[in-house]
Amino acid sequence: MEWKIAFAQLFLRLxxxxxxxxxALDRLGVWGPPGAKQVSWGNWSSFSTYAHQVMSFLPYRLAEVLAIIATISEIIFGVMLIAGWYTQWVALGSGLLLLFFALSMAVSFGITSPLNYSVFTASAASFLLAAIPAYAWSIDALGATGNIK
Known part of the structure; x- marks a missing residue:
């Protein structure tokens, strides 16, 4: 694998x-309580309020279930992307999750919201990562070649 692609995919995965x-860990209070420095939510309740605003067009219970699914997915995707495990599939799932998030933001807050936070860009980056044929410095590479590079 060319070093530029190897470095780019590693940087993108990380x-x-x-x-x-x-x-995702912020929603679970890992970084501190609500209102603490560098904390956006600090607990599930604060995040849930935001999630319902993002999914304002959905019934309350469905939005809550989707917020839980999204959080679990984000934790799983985060760990698997960093490790480089099933990277192509995880990157595809990541692209879809971010695309749905961006579209939900656009419906609820207007198109500038997902653009201001680069959510479409992150979605596109995930789809691009899914298109790369091999992943250096990953569990995928170790399984495919017996070599991490």
């Missing part, structure tokens, strides 16, 4: 993976 884990 960037997406960390970007999933940090806010």
């Amino acid at each position: 960037a997406l993976g960390i970007t999933y884990l940090v806010p």
Whole structure:
């Protein structure tokens, strides 16, 4: 694998993976309570309020279930992207999750909201990652070649 692609896919896996884990753990209070420095939500209740605003067009219970599914998916995607395990499938799932999030933001807050937060960009990056044929420095590479590179 050409070093530029190897580096780019590793950087993209790490960037997406960390970007999933940090806010998901924030929702669970790992980074501190609501109102603490560098904390967006601090607990599930605060996040749930935001999730219902994003999915304002859905029934309350469905939005809550989807918020739970999204959070679990984000934790799983984050860990798997960082490790490089089933990367192609996880990247595809990531692209779809982010696309649905971006569209929900656009419906509820207007098109500038997902554009201001680069959600479409992150979705496109996930789809691009899914299109890469091999993943250096990953569990996928170790399984395919017996070599992590």
